[in-house]
Amino acid sequence: MPIPIVNSIASWFLKKRFHQIDLFLKYPIEVQEELLFNLLQKAKYTELGQQYDFGNIRTYRDFAARVPVTTYEESEPRIERARKGESNIFWPTPIKWFAKSSGTTNAKSKFIPVTNDSLENCHYAASKDLLCMYLNNNPDAQLFLGKSLRLGGSKQLYEENGTVFGDLSAILIDNMPFWAEYSSTPSNEVSLMGDWETKMQAIVNETIKENVTSLAGVPSWMLVLLNQVMETTGRKTLFEVWPNLEVYFHGGVNFDPYIDQYNKLLPKDNFRYYEIYNASEGFFAIQDRNENKELLLMLDYGIFYEFIPMDTYGSPTEKVIPLSEVVEGKNYAIVITTNAGLWRYKIGDTVRFTSVNPYRIKVTGRTKHYINVFGEELIIENAEAALRKVSQLTNAEIVDYTAAPIFMNGREKGAHEWIIEFKNPPEDLNNFTKLLDVALQEVNSDYEAKRFNNTTLNAPKIHHARENLFYDWLKYKNKLGGQHKVPRLSNKRDLLEELLLLNRRD
Numbered sequence: 001m002p003i004p005i006v007n008s009i010a011s012w013f014l015k016k017r018f019h020q021i022d023l024f025l026k027y028p029i030e031v032q033e034e035l036l037f038n039l040l041q042k043a044k045y046t047e048l049g050q051q052y053d054f055g056n057i058r059t060y061r062d063f064a065a066r067v068p069v070t071t072y073e074e075s076e077p078r079i080e081r082a083r084k085g086e087s088n089i090f091w092p093t094p095i096k097w098f099a100k101s102s103g104t105t106n107a108k109s110k111f112i113p114v115t116n117d118s119l120e121n122c123h124y125a126a127s128k129d130l131l132c133m134y135l136n137n138n139p140d141a142q143l144f145l146g147k148s149l150r151l152g153g154s155k156q157l158y159e160e161n162g163t164v165f166g167d168l169s170a171i172l173i174d175n176m177p178f179w180a181e182y183s184s185t186p187s188n189e190v191s192l193m194g195d196w197e198t199k200m201q202a203i204v205n206e207t208i209k210e211n212v213t214s215l216a217g218v219p220s221w222m223l224v225l226l227n228q229v230m231e232t233t234g235r236k237t238l239f240e241v242w243p244n245l246e247v248y249f250h251g252g253v254n255f256d257p258y259i260d261q262y263n264k265l266l267p268k269d270n271f272r273y274y275e276i277y278n279a280s281e282g283f284f285a286i287q288d289r290n291e292n293k294e295l296l297l298m299l300d301y302g303i304f305y306e307f308i309p310m311d312t313y314g315s316p317t318e319k320v321i322p323l324s325e326v327v328e329g330k331n332y333a334i335v336i337t338t339n340a341g342l343w344r345y346k347i348g349d350t351v352r353f354t355s356v357n358p359y360r361i362k363v364t365g366r367t368k369h370y371i372n373v374f375g376e377e378l379i380i381e382n383a384e385a386a387l388r389k390v391s392q393l394t395n396a397e398i399v400d401y402t403a404a405p406i407f408m409n410g411r412e413k414g415a416h417e418w419i420i421e422f423k424n425p426p427e428d429l430n431n432f433t434k435l436l437d438v439a440l441q442e443v444n445s446d447y448e449a450k451r452f453n454n455t456t457l458n459a460p461k462i463h464h465a466r467e468n469l470f471y472d473w474l475k476y477k478n479k480l481g482g483q484h485k486v487p488r489l490s491n492k493r494d495l496l497e498e499l500l501l502l503n504r505r506d
Helices: 003-026 028-042 047-051 060-066 072-083 116-137 168-175 178-182 196-207 219-233 256-265 380-394 429-443 445-454 469-476 494-505
Strands: 097-101 110-114 147-150 155-157 164-166 212-217 247-250 272-279 282-289 292-297 303-309 331-338 345-356 359-366 397-406 415-424 461-464
Touching: 003 028, 003 116, 028 060, 028 303, 028 331, 072 097, 072 110, 097 168, 110 116, 110 168, 116 168, 116 247, 116 272, 116 282, 164 168, 196 219, 212 219, 219 247, 219 256, 256 380, 256 397, 272 292, 282 331, 359 380, 380 397, 380 429, 397 469, 397 494, 415 469, 415 494, 429 445, 429 461, 469 494
Parallel strands: 097 164, 147 212, 212 247, 247 272, 415 461
Antiparallel strands: 097 110, 155 164, 272 282, 282 292, 292 359, 303 331, 331 345, 345 359, 397 415
């Protein structure tokens, strides 16, 4: 089918959808409140709905006062019952799918319910919106002349009761409509292979023969795949393999540490990068403009949003607020109520609003992934901004990293200890360390105050990790591929000590 006809058909769907998007842009609070009461109405006869009397909730304040905010650990007993075949616990329709996500505080995996409603009205709806927005911004796009290279996870069957669990990407692949499967590569058979390392080469072998026009996947793992493509083909750039490649849709981790490496593989000024914000719990936001990485919060996917200001998070004065009360420039933890049966659920992510008309956000980190042992409040956004700046100054390229505190010991002051794996290391690691210290002070005034005259914090300490250290650690933990990623910052030293030990052994 000629590209103008394909884009015309897409434009027709686009105009219809843009009317709905325009509705939540103009009336965001009203759309969110209507959505909340639709969720309450649908679930009022469930076990949870009966417990909290959903049918008699009339206002948001009533909902907030009656239904408690929960974590995965608190929700797990109900989710486990659903996994064992019980129904109508927290959502009225049967739940077959559970997205297996990374470990919680007790190091177990999370199993997030995925309902038919969330598949169709959230995850797949978002995929269509992403394409619509991209085509609207790029009318000459030729995506549909080729295929999208998707990089997903693998699935396993929970055989005792017929429910299925696996990476969210695998669940989406297994349920995707035929037209989406036709326009994607690799095949479902290869995409759902269990052994990650075998699958990676199988993906390379299959996709290098295709006309790939777009990429979709987590930046860290996509980079591993693309480097394997280059090694297998012996080409210098990806455009020698896929000359019509025009866009990379990415999410899952901050893209900033990887952008320089992608630019070397994709050396075209007009190549597009589009960011998304999704998780096992839902699809939340989409980049809706070409050159602006701010993400439009999607308000009609069956997800009702609340937020906790991070300056009160985890404290006796913790406060939960609706969307109508957020302000620009402040860090918030996200609380969601969804059409997958999650009620006032802390997902563990933090965001900062860059705009409230419309509501646009930037993902800033995780509620558990930060360092605040000495009052420095170092978050992932700070760390990655500083690392990006110093990498550019020193011509270094970073593969992965993590950092943790060095605790005070008697008269010895604290510090931050980093282990960084470089693709292209700096010539002088000591100079890199000094520049990183300065850059962190520039982006974080609390860190600057603690470092002033070594008042509380000594200078940071950086270890140069051997090649493939983080990959080997993930492999040892059986966390290769999918949505698995290395925690960047922590208030504890457990991960850092494991990596340092593994680094010394080799």
